[in-house]
Amino acid sequence: MNHLYEKEERMWAMIAHLSALIGFMIPLGNVLGPLIIWLFKKETSPFVDRHGKEALNFGITITIYAAVSYLLLIVFIGALLLFALFVFWMVFLILGAVKANEGSEFRYPLTIRFVK
Template identity: 50%
Template structure:
């Protein structure tokens, strides 16, 4: 089935309205900071996934930030699981502390970059979602 062409009936828009520049920056920042909401149960990837699914279709900027935050949270979950296993041989304990500091600092940096309207790439991130 093909998409209809031409103007929408009665002048109604056919898709979601694009976001303003201010809203883009706000939702980009939310994509990063929303990971804190469920991070305490190792599900920090839920917030960025929800932002990507709901607002990502309205703004390429928001989608890029949500994808970056989602990839970082998936990577951190993997690193935390490996560090948790390594905690039994004591090397994992300092790794978990370092990972927690990295998570806190880089998530705040990503949110600040989004708020300024800039792109941000997390370090040590495996790119699962594109």
């Protein structure tokens, strides 16, 4: 469903998704980025609140999947899982940001929703 959201709301929702890229510079930044955006902006817009929670849940879920994959490095399959997880993360992170910028709702697949 496509709604007409204000440009600023769409921008902050998109930033909530893209802030996970901070994880390339800061350990656990893929969780901290969306968490910070969500905490600061959740009261200003229900749209940003929904996208922020979704991005946060995806970051937490990806971190858990990565930890399990690291443990599986012992039996080599972990390397394949880490590569597949990275591709999955990047593709859906970008897709989430694009959908937010369009003003559309978005739900990440295979995500555990810790924050409701």
